[in-house]
Amino acid sequence: MRKLHGSRNIFDIEVAGAHVTKRNIDVVERCKVVFIATKPAVVQSVLQEISQHVTADHLIVSVAAGIKISSLEKDLLHQPRVIRMMPNTACSVQKGATVFSLGMWCKQGDALLLQKLLTPCGFVAEVPESCIDVHTGMSGSGVAYGLVFAEALADGAVKMGMTRDLANKIAAQTLIGAGMMLLESGQHVGLLKDNVVSPGGTTSHGLHQLEKGCFRATVINAVEAATMRSQFLSNQ
Amino acid sequence: MRKLHGSRNIFDIEVAGAHVTKRNIDVVERCKVVFIATKPAVVQSVLQEISQHVTADHLIVSVAAGIKISSLEKDLLHQPRVIRMMPNTACSVQKGATVFSLGMWCKQGDALLLQKLLTPCGFVAEVPESCIDVHTGMSGSGVAYGLVFAEALADGAVKMGMTRDLANKIAAQTLIGAGMMLLESGQHVGLLKDNVVSPGGTTSHGLHQLEKGCFRATVINAVEAATMRSQFLSNQ
Numbered sequence: 001m002r003k004l005h006g007s008r009n010i011f012d013i014e015v016a017g018a019h020v021t022k023r024n025i026d027v028v029e030r031c032k033v034v035f036i037a038t039k040p041a042v043v044q045s046v047l048q049e050i051s052q053h054v055t056a057d058h059l060i061v062s063v064a065a066g067i068k069i070s071s072l073e074k075d076l077l078h079q080p081r082v083i084r085m086m087p088n089t090a091c092s093v094q095k096g097a098t099v100f101s102l103g104m105w106c107k108q109g110d111a112l113l114l115q116k117l118l119t120p121c122g123f124v125a126e127v128p129e130s131c132i133d134v135h136t137g138m139s140g141s142g143v144a145y146g147l148v149f150a151e152a153l154a155d156g157a158v159k160m161g162m163t164r165d166l167a168n169k170i171a172a173q174t175l176i177g178a179g180m181m182l183l184e185s186g187q188h189v190g191l192l193k194d195n196v197v198s199p200g201g202t203t204s205h206g207l208h209q210l211e212k213g214c215f216r217a218t219v220i221n222a223v224e225a226a227t228m229r230s231q232f233l234s235n236q
Numbered sequence: 237m238r239k240l241h242g243s244r245n246i247f248d249i250e251v252a253g254a255h256v257t258k259r260n261i262d263v264v265e266r267c268k269v270v271f272i273a274t275k276p277a278v279v280q281s282v283l284q285e286i287s288q289h290v291t292a293d294h295l296i297v298s299v300a301a302g303i304k305i306s307s308l309e310k311d312l313l314h315q316p317r318v319i320r321m322m323p324n325t326a327c328s329v330q331k332g333a334t335v336f337s338l339g340m341w342c343k344q345g346d347a348l349l350l351q352k353l354l355t356p357c358g359f360v361a362e363v364p365e366s367c368i369d370v371h372t373g374m375s376g377s378g379v380a381y382g383l384v385f386a387e388a389l390a391d392g393a394v395k396m397g398m399t400r401d402l403a404n405k406i407a408a409q410t411l412i413g414a415g416m417m418l419l420e421s422g423q424h425v426g427l428l429k430d431n432v433v434s435p436g437g438t439t440s441h442g443l444h445q446l447e448k449g450c451f452r453a454t455v456i457n458a459v460e461a462a463t464m465r466s467q468f469l470s471n472q
Contacts, residue, residue: 089432090413093420097409123409131398138393138403139410141439144432145446146414149385151425152452156459157374162367167374168418168425173333173359174375175415177326178382182408184329189387189404196325196380201301202469203377206462210381210454216388218449223392226442233438 028053033061033117036072040064047075054080059110061085061100065136066234069103069129079105083114086132087121088140096122097139101129133234137227145222150175264289269297269353272308276300283311290316295346297321297336301372302470305339305365315341319350322368323357324376332358333375337365369470373463381458386411 010020021027028034028050038046043064054060054076061083062072072082082103090096098118102111111126118124127135153174154167162170181192197203210216246256257263264270264286274282279300290296290312297319298308308318318339326332334354338347347362354360363371389410390403398406417428433439446452 088410088413090410090417093413093416095409095413095416097406097413099406122413123405125402125405127398127402131402134393134396134398135406136438137396137442138389138398139406139413141432141437141442142389142407142410143414143417144429144439144443145389145451146385146411147418147425147429147432148443148446148452149382149455150414150418151429152455153374153378153381153459154425155452156456156463157370159456160370160373160460160463162363162370162374166361166363166367169359169361170333170335170371170375171378172415172418173331174324174326174378175382175411176419177324177329177331177333177358177375178379178386179408179411179415180329180331181326181379182383182386183405183412189383189390193380193383193387196377196383201377202372202462202465203380205465206373206377206458207380207384209457209461210384213450213454213457215449215451215454215458216384216391218446218451218454219385219388220392220395221445221449222442222451223389224396225445226438227392227396229438229441 024049025053028058032057033059033113036060036062036064038064040066043067043072044075047072051076054078056081059083059106059113061114063087066230066236068234069101073103073105081106081110083110084129084132085114085118086135086140087118089143091121094120094122097135098122098124099127099132099135100124101127101132133230134223134227136230137225138223140230141226142223145219146175260285261289264294268293269295269349272296272298272300274300276303279303279308280311283308287312290314292317295319295342295349297350299323302466302472304470305337309339309341317342317346319346320365320368321350321354322371322376323354325379327357330356330358333371334358334360335363335368335371336360337363337368369466370459370463372466373461374459376466377462378459381455382411 014020024046036043059081063085069082069084073080083100085098085100087098088096100114115124150171153171157167158164182189250256260282272279295317299321305318305320319336321334321336323334324332336350351360386407389407393403394400418425
């Protein structure tokens with residue numbers, strides 16, 4: 001069931017089989033698991049509107065960036081079961097990465113229930129709340145770094161004579177391949193990298209350029225800056 | 237069917253249902269599609285050994301890095317049907333990227349046959365032979381760049397407080413997610429990136445660090461250097 005503010009997209013959502021309402025309280029009255037997926041600025045007013053209707057049977061899951069569990073719990077009454085989660089945009093292709101943290105009133109089984117609901121969207125893990133900002137900086141924003149990386153790989157290939165369309169596809173597949181090798185092999189990333197590097201071969205020449213350009217430090221800088229921005233926004 | 241030089245791994249391969257021989261000529265006599273997957277330095281002697289047995293019914297597919305189609309054709313007799321291909325190491329997890337070029341004696345249907353055989357390994361595309369070196373520099377070596385990128389993402393997250401094991405998994409998933417969004421959306425990479433960038437948000441802070449560190453130029457440098465090395469090795 002989903003509450004919508006305007007009428008845009010209502011038809012598509014109804015066709016997909018969901019119930020749609022314009023009243024927040026309807027959602028709480030009919031559902032046991034309620035996702036709060038409004039803009040962060042609106043969360044407090046939504047919670048105050050529904051708080052009288054939230055019982056111990058409800059699990060309230062917030063997707064709002066930067067709003068802490070303690071703040072969510074404060075805006076609800078009756079020891080609410082609250083989960084704060086942070087997905088990334090790759091959930092749209094079922095290859096997302098989502099982390100979540102449980103509030104103090106959560107029951108045994110709440111983590112498992114959320115895991116089960118979210119697994120079709122990709123990777124899911126429970127983390128301490130302090131890791132949510134880190135996840136935002138590495139993976140929420142990191143999808144954009146990955147896209148820029150793929151674009152630059154393709155730019156290099158186009159410079160060397162490959163067509164753009166083919167270069168884009170191969171660059172995208174190269175990211176997927178590297179990620180899958182890391183996830184599936186269970187081997188250390190350095191060992192996997194070494195396996196691609198023949199003596200005097202092409203990869204050693206490419207890696208030397210990456211090191212010359214402080215590639216690793218640049219990526220670490222990006223994760224650090226984005227994490228710090230997320231921490232700053234959370235504390236506002 | 238597979239020819240093996242030593243006895244290492246023979247048992248595993250036989251258990252998997254393959255026939256094993258120690259004679260190259262056996263392979264050519266029993267198979268119509270023959271993959272030449274020796275070290276490049278050994279290719280010429282292998283081709284000379286089998287050349288009398290290669291007929292118009294055979295399709296000879298070389299995986300050897302740097303050995304040109306004209307050279308493969310020269311070492312065989314009777315207008316041989318030759319394909320030169322270049323996979324990458326992510327074929328091991330069925331997310332590889334492979335390109336291939338047809339020799340001058342190939343028949344209609346040879347490209348389709350190879351596509352069909354290789355598709356379980358990942359992405360496959362026919363290219364002009366000049367693109368094989370570019371593919372090597374971007375995707376053959378590029379898997380290593382992707383692994384270094386994932387490692388640096390995880391390094392950043394570990395610096396900011398996430399455990400290594402979780403950071404590795406999320407970094408890998410972030411690469412996969414970015415690659416899948418690019419492959420599946422059909423949208424321009426710049427538009428996909430823009431969709432992740434909220435005004436004043438975390439991603440804009442991360443991207444600024446990437447631009448400060450000449451991230452794109454560094455990746456382009458790597459592809460260029462590795463492609464040039466591949467071109468150099470091909471011309472030796």
